Amino acid sequence: MPFPPSSTPRETNGHGNGHGNGHGSGRPEFVPVMTPPPSLVEKGDDLDINRLVGVLKRRAGVFLGVAALSFGGLTFWHLSRPPAYSGSVNLLVEPVTNVTPVALEEVVGAQGGGASRLDYDSQIRVLRGPAVIEPILADIQRRYPNITYNALLNRLTITQEGESKVLRIAYSDADPAVVSFVLNQVIKGFVDYSVQDRQGDLRRGLTFLDEQLQEKWQEVEAIESDLSEFQKRYDIVNVNATSESVTQRLNQMLADQEQLRVELQSLEPLYDNLRDQVGFDPDTAIRVANLNESPTYQSLLGDLRELEQTIAAESARFQTDTPMIEALEDERQQLLPLLEAEAQRLVGQAVEADTLGYKGSVSQGLMQQLVDTANQMQVLQTQDQAIGQTVQQLQAEIQRLADLSRSFQQIDRELTVAESSLNQLLASRQELRLQMARQASPWEVISPLNESSITQTTNLPRKLLLSTVIGLMLGGVAALLRDRMDQAFHSTDELIKTTQLPNLATIPNAPALQKQPLLIEPNLAVTMADVLTQSQSPEKLFTSFSFAEAFYSLEANLRMLSSDVPVQVVALTSSVPGEGKSTICAHLAIAAANMGRRVLLIDGDLRKPSQHLIFAQPNRQGLSDLITQAIDDPNDLVLQLPGNPNLHLLTAGARPPAPGRLLSSRKMQQLTEQYRRHYDLIIFDTPPLSGMIDAKLTAAHADGLLLVVRLHRSERSEIQRVLADLGNTAQAPLLGLVINGVPQSRQSGYDYYYGYYGRPQVAVGLEENV
Numbered sequence: 001m002p003f004p005p006s007s008t009p010r011e012t013n014g015h016g017n018g019h020g021n022g023h024g025s026g027r028p029e030f031v032p033v034m035t036p037p038p039s040l041v042e043k044g045d046d047l048d049i050n051r052l053v054g055v056l057k058r059r060a061g062v063f064l065g066v067a068a069l070s071f072g073g074l075t076f077w078h079l080s081r082p083p084a085y086s087g088s089v090n091l092l093v094e095p096v097t098n099v100t101p102v103a104l105e106e107v108v109g110a111q112g113g114g115a116s117r118l119d120y121d122s123q124i125r126v127l128r129g130p131a132v133i134e135p136i137l138a139d140i141q142r143r144y145p146n147i148t149y150n151a152l153l154n155r156l157t158i159t160q161e162g163e164s165k166v167l168r169i170a171y172s173d174a175d176p177a178v179v180s181f182v183l184n185q186v187i188k189g190f191v192d193y194s195v196q197d198r199q200g201d202l203r204r205g206l207t208f209l210d211e212q213l214q215e216k217w218q219e220v221e222a223i224e225s226d227l228s229e230f231q232k233r234y235d236i237v238n239v240n241a242t243s244e245s246v247t248q249r250l251n252q253m254l255a256d257q258e259q260l261r262v263e264l265q266s267l268e269p270l271y272d273n274l275r276d277q278v279g280f281d282p283d284t285a286i287r288v289a290n291l292n293e294s295p296t297y298q299s300l301l302g303d304l305r306e307l308e309q310t311i312a313a314e315s316a317r318f319q320t321d322t323p324m325i326e327a328l329e330d331e332r333q334q335l336l337p338l339l340e341a342e343a344q345r346l347v348g349q350a351v352e353a354d355t356l357g358y359k360g361s362v363s364q365g366l367m368q369q370l371v372d373t374a375n376q377m378q379v380l381q382t383q384d385q386a387i388g389q390t391v392q393q394l395q396a397e398i399q400r401l402a403d404l405s406r407s408f409q410q411i412d413r414e415l416t417v418a419e420s421s422l423n424q425l426l427a428s429r430q431e432l433r434l435q436m437a438r439q440a441s442p443w444e445v446i447s448p449l450n451e452s453s454i455t456q457t458t459n460l461p462r463k464l465l466l467s468t469v470i471g472l473m474l475g476g477v478a479a480l481l482r483d484r485m486d487q488a489f490h491s492t493d494e495l496i497k498t499t500q501l502p503n504l505a506t507i508p509n510a511p512a513l514q515k516q517p518l519l520i521e522p523n524l525a526v527t528m529a530d531v532l533t534q535s536q537s538p539e540k541l542f543t544s545f546s547f548a549e550a551f552y553s554l555e556a557n558l559r560m561l562s563s564d565v566p567v568q569v570v571a572l573t574s575s576v577p578g579e580g581k582s583t584i585c586a587h588l589a590i591a592a593a594n595m596g597r598r599v600l601l602i603d604g605d606l607r608k609p610s611q612h613l614i615f616a617q618p619n620r621q622g623l624s625d626l627i628t629q630a631i632d633d634p635n636d637l638v639l640q641l642p643g644n645p646n647l648h649l650l651t652a653g654a655r656p657p658a659p660g661r662l663l664s665s666r667k668m669q670q671l672t673e674q675y676r677r678h679y680d681l682i683i684f685d686t687p688p689l690s691g692m693i694d695a696k697l698t699a700a701h702a703d704g705l706l707l708v709v710r711l712h713r714s715e716r717s718e719i720q721r722v723l724a725d726l727g728n729t730a731q732a733p734l735l736g737l738v739i740n741g742v743p744q745s746r747q748s749g750y751d752y753y754y755g756y757y758g759r760p761q762v763a764v765g766l767e768e769n770v
Contacts, residue, residue: 052476054491059479067475074467087179087454088170089187090161090447093194094118120160124167127158127190136189140182147182156186166446176454183449194443202435209429216422223415230411236401239408243401250394257387264380267373274370282374300339307332489714492739498716499723502736504706505554509741510547513583517614520548520590523643551584551591554738558681561704561735568676571604571684571702571732573695575722579710580740582610585685593646597680600638602650604684604698606659609652611685615641622653626671627662634671635678648679663697672701689722696730704735711741 056063126132133152140147157170169186173179236242275281311328318325447453489495496503510519558567572588574581582605589601602623603611612619621637631637641647656662675682684702686695699705705726709719726734 050493052480056476056479063475063479065475066478067471069471070474071467071471074470075464084172084174084457085176085179085454086170086172086457087176087183087449088168088447089183089445089449089453091167091169091187091190092165092444092446093123093167094165096165118165120167124158124160127193128153128156132189132193136185139185139189143181144178147178152182156182172457179454180449187445187449191442191445202432206429206432209425209432213422213425213429216418216425220415220418220422223411223418227411227415230408234404236404236408239401239405243398243405246394246397246401250391250398253387253391253394257384257391260380260384260387264377264384267377267380271370271373271377274366274373278366278370282371296342300335300342304332304335304339307335489709489711489716489719491711492742495709495711495714495737495739499719499737501707501723501734503739504557504736505550505738506742507550507580507584507738507740508546509743513580517583518586518590520551520587521643522590522593522615522641522647524594524646548587548591551587552595554588555592555595555597558735565703567703567735568680569672569682569684569702570704570706570735571686571695571699572706572708572738573686573699574688574708574710575714575718576690577688579688579708579713581688581708582614582685584708584738584740585683586611586614589647589649589681589683590644592681592683593644596646598646598648598678600648600650600675600679600682602675602682602684603652604663604686604694606652606656606662606694607687607692609655611649612651615649617641617649617651619651619653622651623671624653624656624659624662626650626653627665627667628656634674659694660692660697663694664700669701689725690718696726699730699732702732705730705732706735706738708738708740711739711743713741 130149133149137147137149137152140152155172157168159168159170160166161168169183169190171179171183171186173182231237307328311325311332314324314328320326489498492503492506512519558570561567572581572585585601589599593599601611603609604623606624609619609622611617612622617639625631626634626637637650637653639649639651641649662668672682682702684698686698689695695705707722707726723734
């Protein structure tokens, strides 16, 4: 912890603190490192190991007291109990090899082929029920009439041995003879019950199978009737077979149609070639062939040919314009219309006689081939159309069969399932009848009752250990309940986790404050020797150093809250009185003054001032007088404490009737701004927040607010209310917590360091070195 060599005022961040430099009219805008939430958030009731250990330490008296009383009471109760005897018998309640038919298991709904069908929890409830116990109790009461129904059930235990098929029957009593007799009667009654129960199961199973068989017979008959009606309605025995046959026919027709179309496509080029060679279509060719066989046409054609030959012969002898040639031409022109008329009559259309000349054998053969080809193509086209119609009919039939197939398959599937269930039920009934004939074996005793199976159950060490565990648990529960009823905080971690606020300082618990108000002398400590000579006794030196270190740490944390604008005016408050707020203000002021800062401590608690008592100064005039009276220089009422030129105090002054009005006045704002220009750090000691607004009014003139919380005193509900109120109404940021009254071990590292250097001879050596 460094100490400055002098108390000369200095400048911080460019703001002068001397009398000649002004601070400015506006307050610096300060943003804290962490902004607390406006309200507390409960994290739940989960307890970790550290918190549990802390609770047990705090409530050691309750914990040990309840644990001791519980242990003593349980131990006395165990020692006063008479000795008890217990016997047990093992019953095999199911065959090791499962003889139940698999088909019956499936019908009655048994789960798993190899797993046990018996519900052991239900079976044990049945065995403890009145229907089974009352006949057994009647036999027992003939010898021991004092054994009642409830007493028998309380001392009788029935458990399953692990996952086996064995039940363990145990009974306990103070008399071993009673244990032996009761167990024998119970085992006999359980074996008789098993015979009746198994026969009952077989009868119920057979009845159930008969009912199921009757229903299945009716179901099969109904389905068969539906199938017969379906076959008659659509004249189909088997839809699948019929559909397959139609499909084969369809495929054959499609193949034939494809072959016909191939042949038709192969004839089309021949047809086109013949028509080009002949020059007629097939119908015209037929008519031309008929024309060649007509006598009239042939006679006219012969005359025309003879006339043309004559014209040709005469043209060799005469000119074309001679009368003979012209006469022959006229005769020819007269013959041509007769020939065309005859051709038109036979052919059916207008043709030129020149084109209908003599047709030789080749032309006639081509025309005959053209006609044959056209006839063949016509036949193929007719067959293709017929096959196409058949294909359409077959496709429609296949579609109809497909629609019928769904209905047929559904009926057939229902019939198959019903017949399968019927056959299974018939087989199960047959097997069940065979099993009833064999008479299923009853439960079997696999560990007979004898003298060695009845033992004394008193185990004193185990009971004492159990009493210890129960006593410790009851003590722990009592300690937790007592701690839960206490709403105060008991650890710094719990307080920080609950409030979600930064911890700026942890002030150790200092019982010496009850004897003296200050553990740090207000005199300026320049060297280590000055600090060591403040207290000479080892115990007081330890307390002083651990206590003072917390305030030097608080002063350093306030410096580091912001690197741009330092915290110059800070107000300290608490939730309720008695949390050490005023004492912390005084020691913080001393620590800051020892660090070379000009400090002004203002007692802002106008209702119950205490700073003048802590520093043993008069309170004739102070803050209230500065606000209510016209005083030229506010520094006239500031007291410079002896021995420390950096430490100044402004007392509260006269008690006003309305402190809130003074603290919220403009004069209060002006005074704060004037003091900002003269001091590095201004500390306001304000009243508690519970029921008063003075602290919030004073915080409006400060750069930030510190909340003092004392461990083992500050309650959760009060802290929650205060933080919620500050989050809604406070005009200054809540900088963090100052946790007071923290228990501190004497053997911590820093305490050992200070204790080592606090011995007188070391202090003398240090002083000489300095």
